[in-house]
Amino acid sequence: GAEPARLSGRLAGLAVAQDAGRLPADVFAREAGEARAALDKALVFAGAINRLMRARPAMVEAIAAETVICRCEDVRRGEIEAAIAAGAREINQLKHFTRCGMGPCQGRMCGETAATLLARHVGSREAAGYWTGRPPLRPVPLADLLGQFDYADIPVPTPAPL
Secondary structure, eight states: OOOHHHHHHHHHHHHHHTTTTTHHHHHHHHHHHHHHHHHHHHHHHHHHHHHHSOOOOOHHOOOOTTSSEOOOTTTEEHHHHHHHOOOOOOOOHHHHHHHOOOOOTTTTTTHHHHHHHHHHHSSSSSHOOOOOOOOOOOOOOOHHHHHHGGGSSOOOOOOOOO
């Protein structure tokens, strides 16, 4: 959900600030500890909501072959079943075979349904796997990520003795 994503982003930002030398270790420890505690609490709620809202197996079984599963890429259940029959055994293979999960929502709308369909054939939802992360939709110039530096700024370790 939105709150775990926000808190995860906060943790990432704090880590970047500390790694860049812009955040003292004591401030990092305090703020990261608060963010981790809030994230743990949010994940408990998010997990409960996810379990409550997950489609029941009978509901997934009732989806007709012509029903669109991935609205972004217009992938139907029949295409997902055909990809599974052709050898897709993991959710990222299914994505490769069908483009399911490759649209603007990045599988947020269709992912669980596609994975549930796949899980019927591979044994479990865990065996079906999870989408791999993808880079941002908008390219970011590398210079914006690196900042300004000179090769003299790169620490060179002392060579090992022979």
